[in-house]
Amino acid sequence: MYSNKFSRLMLGLCCRKSSAVCGVVRSGFSWTTVCQQRTLWLQRNDFLEMEKHTVLRQTGARSVSQTTVDPSELRRFQSLASKWWDEQGEFAALHAMNDLRVPFIRDNLLNVHRARHPGKPLAGLRILDVGCGGGLLTEPLGRLGATVLGIDPVENSIGTAQLHSSYDPDLRDQVSYQACTLEELSAEEEGGEQEQGAAQFDAVVASEVVEHLADLETFAFCCSNVLKPGGSLFITTINKTNLSYALGIIVAEQILRIVPNGTHDWEKFISPEELERLLESNGFSVQSVQGMLYNPLSGAWSWTNSTAINYALHAVRLKDAAEDSSPHPEDHAAAAHS
Secondary structure, eight states, rough: OOHHHHHHHHHHHHHHHHHHHTTTTEEEEEEHHHHHHHHHHHHHHHHHHHHHHHHHHHHHHHHHHHHOOHHHHHHHHHHTTGGGGGGTTTTHHHHHHHHHHHHHHHHHHHHHHOOOTTTTTTTTTTEEETOTTTTTTTHHHHHOOEEEEESSSHHHHHHHHHHHTTOOOOOOEEEEEEEEEEEHHHHHHHHHHOOOOOOOOOOEETTGGGOOOSSSSHHHHHHHEEEEEEEEEEEEEOSSSHHHHIIIIIIIIISSSSSOTTTTEEEEEEEHHHHHHHHHHTTEEEEEEEEEEEETTTEEEEEOOOOOEEEEEEEEOOOOHHHHHOOOHHHHHHHHHH
């Protein structure tokens, strides 16, 4: 039944241009009205965001909310904390996404870090997995040799992640978890509460996270703060388009029930262009953006040239002028022995 509904809806949504999609009316529900309202909201929101970033760049100010956590999102994921490792359950699409996001992270990191470790290609690298949930992405990155810290504000999710990783002795020295927010971890680094350099990471991963956050400005600033100069930021998220609303919410949540109803808020979705502007204003250079497509019939993800629905982004934290001019630790060591 769901397959037939999806096939009919896909014919109406994907085989026509967005203008045709917006003209479809079903059961007295006007797609035209919905699309027009959301388009107007998007245009107004984009204008306000551009104004905000202009002020931030001119004044050097930062967002004052200082928290990325949305309490309603916290409650929602609290109720799902025990279901992370059910590969046929609510997080089935995230399990399947590993087929794309793990190689995406691995290959881009290997392009930056030339060292080769056969069998453990990411050995020697420290990765922070933000919003790690039950560790669905944390564990495979650890198996590639990276030392991975997974953080999440939902304590029950961290408990699930810790329990699951404990069954694999190969992960004992590779993976650890902490129940905290990104801004709390960033504040620890700024305050010197950890060993010097302990919170400096070669990469930060935020997969299917930013569409659930309360403040993306704080998120971008904290990512820059915990990353080493030249470190990589990996994000997968959902674009803000009429098509992403139709497929990501109407189809995925309300018709096919691929994810629980209410999981996503379209107003929190962000376009690649807006995300790139936000990251650039916080000291990043975006290296690549790639579209992703989920097939609910096969349960598989594939790469696509279109970023209209899901996309993956890789950015690199730029070095500050002071960092470029300062000697590297190995230079100090060489000087001491000369």
